[in-house]
Amino acid sequence: MRLTPRSAAFALAAVLAPLSLPAEPVTVSTVPFGGMILEIPAGTSIVSDVFIGSALYQGPVASISGDGSVLGLGNLPAIEHPAYVHVLSGADEGMVSTILDADNDSVTVEIALNVEVGDIVAIRKHQTVGNFFAGADVTAGDTLTMYNLDGSLTPLSYFSSVGWIDSASEIANDTFFMPGEAFVVNLSTPISIITSGAVTSHPVTIPFSAMTVSIVGTLNPVAGVTLQDLFGDSLTEGDTV
Secondary structure: OOOOOOOOOOOOOOOOOOOOOOOOOOEEEEOOOOOEEEEEOOEEEEEOOOOEOOEEEEEEOOEEOOOOOEEEOOOOOOOOOOEEEEEOOOOOOOEEEEEEEEOOOEEEEOOOOOOOOOOEEEEEEOEEHHHHOOOOOOOOOOEEEEEOOOOOEEEEEEEOOOEEEOOOOOEOOOOEEOOOEOEEEEEOOOEEEEEOOEOOOOOOEOOOOOOOOOOEOOOOOOOOOOHHHHHOOOOOOOOOO
16 A cells, blocks of 8 residues: 655644635535535635545454554455544544554554554545545646645645646655645636535544644534634644634
């Protein structure tokens, strides 16, 4: 399984530096099959997916390594796509961690998890930029920038013949982003994206880093959320949003 590198970090509080962007609204409408159409205008916009992937697997943890990085699960399907573990119960409920390796009965995750035997976890496919923009009329030269959890940036550019490429001119359609993570796009013309998936009934926790710019999306496709809904008690005096 090939994963496009995306760094993760462990700090739970986020200090968000000011990010200057035009106030371009992204229009959202529902469609009958339960997905959504995102109408993204030309210019600079912040975009995120409002859905998560359906569970490829869901069940209790059977065993866990001492450092919390290897989860024994049992009877796993083949994990052929960039995927992650989503903790659904226990002390770490909501935490997500990318799968680095998997076999028939265990997974190794990027961020160690504080789970116990019997806690319920799900395995879901990561959303990738190639899938997210599939079918959209993206124009050659349009760009996308991800503000990674460790403070680094991942810039991508669109080329009509191959899709998204990275700064090394390598094809990067399989670059994935975390649930609840947003990114910046610069488009020469408006586009429409049809997105679908599951509406999460469990919290999702993203481990933002201190002293970095992070961009947060909401996983609620119907109603708005407050800053308290998004951040809870994790912010520290002086943090900015």
